[in-house]
Amino acid sequence: MSVTLKDIAEKAGVSPITVSRALRGVGRIGQETRRRVWGTATELGYQPVDYVIIPPPVKRGKADHSLQLLAPSIGSQHYNESGSLFLNRLFSGLNQRLRSSNGCVLMGHFDTVDDLIRTWKKHGYQGLILRQQLPRSWIRALQKIGPIVYAVEFDWQTGVDCVYSNELRSTADVLTEVYDRGHRSVAWLGVLDAYAPHQVVFSSNEKLEIADYLANTTSHGGRLAAWAHLCNFPPPDMDCHLVVVERDWRNKNLSQTVEEGIERIMKIDPRVTAIVAASDPVAVEVLRQLQARGIKVPEEMSLISYGGGEDLLRVDPTPASVQIPVETIGRVIPELIERRLAFPDATPVSIQFETVFDAGKTLATVPSA
Numbered sequence: 001m002s003v004t005l006k007d008i009a010e011k012a013g014v015s016p017i018t019v020s021r022a023l024r025g026v027g028r029i030g031q032e033t034r035r036r037v038w039g040t041a042t043e044l045g046y047q048p049v050d051y052v053i054i055p056p057p058v059k060r061g062k063a064d065h066s067l068q069l070l071a072p073s074i075g076s077q078h079y080n081e082s083g084s085l086f087l088n089r090l091f092s093g094l095n096q097r098l099r100s101s102n103g104c105v106l107m108g109h110f111d112t113v114d115d116l117i118r119t120w121k122k123h124g125y126q127g128l129i130l131r132q133q134l135p136r137s138w139i140r141a142l143q144k145i146g147p148i149v150y151a152v153e154f155d156w157q158t159g160v161d162c163v164y165s166n167e168l169r170s171t172a173d174v175l176t177e178v179y180d181r182g183h184r185s186v187a188w189l190g191v192l193d194a195y196a197p198h199q200v201v202f203s204s205n206e207k208l209e210i211a212d213y214l215a216n217t218t219s220h221g222g223r224l225a226a227w228a229h230l231c232n233f234p235p236p237d238m239d240c241h242l243v244v245v246e247r248d249w250r251n252k253n254l255s256q257t258v259e260e261g262i263e264r265i266m267k268i269d270p271r272v273t274a275i276v277a278a279s280d281p282v283a284v285e286v287l288r289q290l291q292a293r294g295i296k297v298p299e300e301m302s303l304i305s306y307g308g309g310e311d312l313l314r315v316d317p318t319p320a321s322v323q324i325p326v327e328t329i330g331r332v333i334p335e336l337i338e339r340r341l342a343f344p345d346a347t348p349v350s351i352q353f354e355t356v357f358d359a360g361k362t363l364a365t366v367p368s369a
Helices: 005-012 016-024 031-043 082-100 113-124 136-143 167-180 221-234 254-266 280-292 310-316 326-343
Strands: 067-074 104-110 126-132 148-150 161-165 184-194 239-248 274-279 302-307 319-323 350-353 356-358
Touching: 005 031, 016 031, 016 326, 031 104, 067 082, 067 113, 067 326, 082 104, 104 126, 113 136, 113 221, 113 302, 126 326, 126 350, 136 148, 136 221, 148 239, 148 326, 161 167, 161 326, 167 221, 167 274, 167 319, 167 356, 184 221, 184 254, 184 280, 221 239, 239 254, 254 280, 280 302, 326 350
Parallel strands: 067 104, 067 126, 126 148, 148 161, 161 350, 184 239, 184 274, 274 302, 302 319
Antiparallel strands: 319 356
């Protein structure tokens, strides 16, 4: 005989509607109640749909079904140069998904993780969306109060769900595009950040674990790792050069950073015919500096960007780009949180979406020798 919601409710000492909400990960239900419902359901032999990674979307219902999410910054403020357009796209996808369950997402800045925890407990948020790499000790403290989802391209933490685009596939796509157009010497230009606004600057008294040092060096760690693999093991008839420029945001602006990168690229032999930039702001600055040097794009140098944001449309020619599905990433985040609310002990997952390559107007074909 199959287990019913009424069976679970009677044994757990709650109402059938509470059981329904707990198993679906919706509604204002405490973590202890959710765990008790799930424990009782498992004891009675209830079989969910194989603990699905993404549960079916919750239909629009009453106000108490609402999913209240918080997207904080801690210790540092996000501002325009650190990805506000990316965040706008992410929140657009989030809000699209949350409308199906009367939910909402709020942004907030907190000086310390303790301030964040106090606010969380006061207002009863049900999920936390992180765009900054945080120390593991902070993550463990936050996990005690609710589900966490990382929306970053690389994640060194354990026990946390994460969603982003697939950097290895993106690298393979770019490699295929430049190779098919005859490019045989390509520079992959990245930035290694220090004191960036999207980074948490740890105090000298902060107790850090060894993995924390991996997390707080760049926002493009997964991208650079994929590029490093390619450059260490390039195709037999191709030269791939990884150029990573260090940038201390306190005394080095983007123009200086890109200028250093271009200087290094221009010294590469055989001559580079295409530059792949780690982000849209870097690509726009590369284009500006190449044009200032009298280098024609794409006739003399091809250019590819990562991101595909609106800022690419403001320059001429429009750069070729790896289009990251930011809105899709945003739409999936609430579903990961609902999954975690419904099954707190579920195995953490990292979901990666494919990107789409847009040839734009800065990727030329190199004539055959």
